[in-house]
Every structure is written in structure tokens, then in C-alpha cells.
Amino acid sequence: MQEPEFSNNAAAHQYELKLDGGVAGYAVYEEQSGRVRFTHTVVEPQHEGKGLGSKLAKQALDDVRQRGLKAVPQCRFIAAYIERHPEYSDLVAG
Ligand SMILES: CC(C)(COP(=O)(O)OP(=O)(O)OC[C@H]1O[C@@H](n2cnc3c(N)ncnc32)[C@H](O)[C@@H]1OP(=O)(O)O)[C@@H](O)C(=O)NCCC(=O)NCCS
Incomplete structure (x- = not known):
């Protein structure tokens, strides 16, 4: 698969x-x-289940970290991603 292009809109x-x-x-x-x-x-239905959601979560959380911000994972997909990747748990606002 072609490498998706990440951006903060x-x-x-x-x-x-x-x-x-x-x-x-x-x-x-x-x-x-x-x-x-x-x-x-x-993730658009035709692209689901191929890891795009995980890529998006990772790059979004990396951007939050790089900008010195905290994350509030109200979205259950992002919350589940952080649970599976505890290296991001320090980003979660207390
Ligand atoms: C949820 C969604 C963004 C996942 O995108 P995706 O590209 O298919 O995700 P990935 O392929 O990276 O899947 C990563 C993992 O997320 C998990 N996952 C899928 N949907 C999930 C959900 N709603 N909540 C928590 N985890 C979920 C999967 O189990 C998968 O784990 P696995 O690889 O061990 O099976 C996509 O299915 C979607 O747009 N769904 C409709 C909208 C929605 O329900 N959004 C989430 C709540 S805001």
C-alpha cells in the first residue's frame, strides 16, 4: 500500500x-x-482494517507530544490505542 500522508488540518x-x-x-x-x-x-470504509487508524493515532499523539501538549482521549478508538501502546500513557491529561 502507498504510504499515507499525515497532516494537521x-x-x-x-x-x-x-x-x-x-x-x-x-x-x-x-x-x-x-x-x-x-x-x-x-477511517473511510474502503480503507478500514488495514492499520490506517493506528497510523493516524500514532502520528497524532506524536504531534501532541512534540508540541508539549496533553491528550484527552474521549474517542474510544484513541483511548484503546493508548491502552495498547502504554508509551503514550504519560500524554494523557490527569
Ligand atoms: C475505528 C476506526 C477508526 C478504526 O480504523 P482502522 O483503520 O480500521 O483501524 P486499524 O486497522 O488501525 O485497527 C487497529 C485496531 O483498532 C481496533 N478497533 C477497531 N475499532 C475500534 C473501536 N471502535 N474502538 C476501539 N478499538 C477499535 C481493532 O480491533 C484493531 O485491532 P486489531 O488489529 O488487533 O484487530 C474505523 O473502523 C472507523 O472509522 N469506524 C467507524 C467510526 C468509529 O467507530 N470511530 C471510533 C469511535 S470515535
Whole structure:
């Protein structure tokens, strides 16, 4: 599979993965007071089950870390990703 292109679409409040120029998956967030609250994650049905959601979660959380912010994983997919990858648990706002 072609490598998806990750970006933070700040105007739309979402992290995105693009394939062939189209958005294949996105993670919607609200950013406030140094916290990025992940509210909803979607991978387009034709791309589901191929690891795109996990790539998106990883790159979004890496961006949160790199910017010195905290994460609030309200979205259950992001919460489950952090449970499976405890190296991100220190990012979760207390
Ligand atoms: C949830 C979703 C984003 C996953 O995307 P994906 O690209 O298929 O995810 P991956 O292929 O990276 O799967 C990674 C793991 O996430 C797990 N997972 C799938 N859906 C999940 C969910 N709703 N909650 C928690 N974990 C989930 C899978 O079990 C998978 O683990 P496995 O590989 O051991 O089976 C996608 O299925 C989707 O858009 N669903 C509809 C919207 C939705 O329910 N969003 C989540 C709540 S906000």
C-alpha cells in the first residue's frame, strides 16, 4: 500500500491521512488550554482494517507530544490505542 500522508488540518480541527490526494482517515479534536481532546476518529470504509487508524493515532499523539501538549482521549478508538501502546500513557491529561 502507498504510504499515507499525515497532516494537521488545524483549520478543520482534525489530523488527516491522505491517500491519492483524498482524505482516507481523520481524527477530530478540540484544542484548549494545552489539551488536545480527541472526540471522533474515522477511517473511510474502503480503507478500514488495514492499520490506517493506528497510523493516524500514532502520528497524532506524536504531534501532541512534540508540541508539549496533553491528550484527552474521549474517542474510544484513541483511548484503546493508548491502552495498547502504554508509551503514550504519560500524554494523557490527569
Ligand atoms: C475505528 C476506526 C477508526 C478504526 O480504523 P482502522 O483503520 O480500521 O483501524 P486499524 O486497522 O488501525 O485497527 C487497529 C485496531 O483498532 C481496533 N478497533 C477497531 N475499532 C475500534 C473501536 N471502535 N474502538 C476501539 N478499538 C477499535 C481493532 O480491533 C484493531 O485491532 P486489531 O488489529 O488487533 O484487530 C474505523 O473502523 C472507523 O472509522 N469506524 C467507524 C467510526 C468509529 O467507530 N470511530 C471510533 C469511535 S470515535
